[in-house]
Amino acid sequence: MIAIALGFAAALCWGLADFLGGIRTRALTLALVLLASQATSMAAAALIVAVGQLDPPSWGEIGPALAAGVCYLFGIAALYRALAVGTMSVISPISASGAAALPVVVGIAAGERPGEIQYLGMAVVLVGVVLATRAPEAEGAKSPREAMWLAAIAAAGIGGFYVGIDASVEDVSPFWALLATRASAFALLCAALVVVRPRLGSAEGVLPALALIGLLDVGANICFALGTETGLLSIVSVLGSLFPVATVVLARAVLDERLVRIQAVGVAASLAGVGLIAAG
Secondary structure, eight states, X not given: OHHHHHHHHHHHHHHHHHHHHHHHHHHSOHHHHHHHHXXXXXXXXXXXXXXXXXXXXXXXXXXXXXXXXXHHHHHHHHHHHHHHHSOXXXXXXXXXXXXXXXXXXXXXXXXXXXXXXXXXXXXXXXXXXXXXXXXXXXXXXXXXXXXXXXXXXXXXXXXXXXXXXXXXXXXXXXXXXXXXXXXXXXXXXXXXXXXXXXXXXXXXXXXXHHHHHHHHHHHHHHHHHHHHXXXXXXXXXXXXXXXXXXXXXXXXXXXXXXXXXXXXXXXXXXXXHHHHHHHO
């Protein structure tokens, strides 16, 4: 039950972070949003490790976490860009469902054996995610080919993060794994910015909001890492893929976007799937 709650909490944090990131990316450059949020998340992870006075692991032990950070940066950058150039109700299901599918396959291949009811629950959750991110105006809508490729990259990157962080917490503290992912992601981002030299734009008055995105990101990472340490990767990753549902609900509450019937059915199905996973 603890792992299920942590997976659900990770989805809520990621959903809010994506909602805020999407709003900010509309008005700011992607480079600025990533730089400020990733810097905040790395600083927060370093503070947690320092306060906890945790013994440092070896380079070999944090190798999977370093790889997970690289995957996550590619995934989140591709997701933000895809949402900017494509149709959200088309892009979100591809990225979320694809990201959940990879660790499920890896987990089962590694010997994880969820119960039959939990298999059913995971399937219901994935269907619910797809339905919840549908919108009537998306019927027949076409996203640019660039957005579809970026959504696929986002799915692979986020799914790779799921797998890497799960492998890392088997050998090291989840908090050291978190710091390693944040450090590798931030280092790669800084290197890319030095090479590409994109326009950052003005950060006046927006840094607190961008920092909040980073803190929510760290919160989601902590919940996911602790969840995979105490439960099955296949289950926690599917619950983490609920983040588009949180984004849809937030858009309804904050932006007054209406949940059409198919979206309401998707939200209800996703929550029912969580219940089946917990019951199993």
